[in-house]
Amino acid sequence: MTYSIIARCHRTGRLGIGTTTTSLACGRRNESVRPNVGISKSQAMYVRAHDPRALNLLALGFTPSAVMRVVEEHDDNFDYRQTGIIDREGNAVAHTGANCGKWAGHKVGPYYAAFGNWLSGPAVVDGLVDGFLAETDLPLEDRLLLALEGGRKAGGQKTEKNPKAERSAWLRVVDRQDYPEIDLRIDMHTNTVAELRLLLQEFRLYQAYYRERCRNPQEAITEEAFVAQLAASTREPCSSAH
């Protein structure tokens, strides 16, 4: 029970992942994203070791489809796995094993792969893709979150007859640095995708301040002062009288 999108921004080359699932703390899987290499995201009955191995192969120079073939050859339970792989050029492949639940499937485009299992139907993967393609000028993290919201609106997860709530979600975007530009997580919540939206909105207010403070600590104001400025700017949208 998971749905995800992995993508390379066609404008900037940034790589990113958006995912949401029933299991707790899905964002613990940092090993699935490697700057300047690619993303390998396995789910359904995934094995943690598979993603770093796939990325090692990508880093050696193998194509995503060759990597997927190697992964398949060495996995007796490949029919229980669902995986998407994308390289630094945006070449994407996906695999959905026959034993990944009903409904399970994927859609691959020129620089993205959307995939999910135990979904209410194919409309969820369409919803992921439609959300992702809705606003192609936005930063990648916004597009990934729109994708998750598109999947959610299209019905999200379902077991047998019952819809299944998302309990965790993850949004991670990397650029050229070793460390992520965006890495936001909801590890345990009852309204996870909506909470991730709130978290991104809040983080956006701080993002430039946090980045600048790290780069140039000598000039930085304290965070309490920054928070007070934020509060003042929301209280007085047109402050002129001082």
Add this chain to the structure above:
Amino acid sequence: MSYGIIARCPRTGRLGLGMASYSLAVGLYCSDTARANTGVSITMGTPNPGNNALAIRLLAQGFPSAQVLAELIGNDPNSDYRQIGVVDREGKAVAHTGAKTRPWSGHRIGEGYVAFGDMLAGENVLDAIVQGYLADPATELEERLLTALEAGRNAGGQVGSSGRVPERSAVLVVHGIFDYSDWDLRVDKHEKAVDELRRCHEEFKLFAAYYVERSRNPREAIPQREFSDMLAANRNRKNP
């Protein structure tokens, strides 16, 4: 901007960290902080996020922790503003608290661990973190790190220009022998982030073994829904 602890478990060699902060998503600065059989290092104060991967790579080259720390300081014109801790695979621990980190700031170095923080209510917060960490060495590293964070919070945590500031985010990471984490939990924005981290931790503990086992042996695995139902039934039996 934070307080916490990095440590190597002397029983198992596992490496990990626990951090709490007034800033949002402190876990954003905790990527690449630990690698199996290599070490753990983090830069806080005003973070230099590039330091984490650099420190791990230097440790992987075989440099001891003291030399890694010297290289990190030499590589950063703003090292006065950084707080850096490094523990290598043998448990040798070193730390640096820059003169321009926000007071009260400092660190405590012990066998296989560094406790550190800035904007602290006082030195007693560090003493509490250490006491929390050392309270029960027989438990798993993630338990010890979380107990340390709770103790630091209980001792007064962080203080800003107008008094106590709340922990708004927290993170707990432990690496064992694999290229991926054994334990990795985060709270990115919450009014009581350390309490929320404890809540996630207790819930995750119930599922951790199930998550590992169903991956290894998917043909025998029961659905997560059934597993959750079993957990609920057990709870009801214990607390009728």
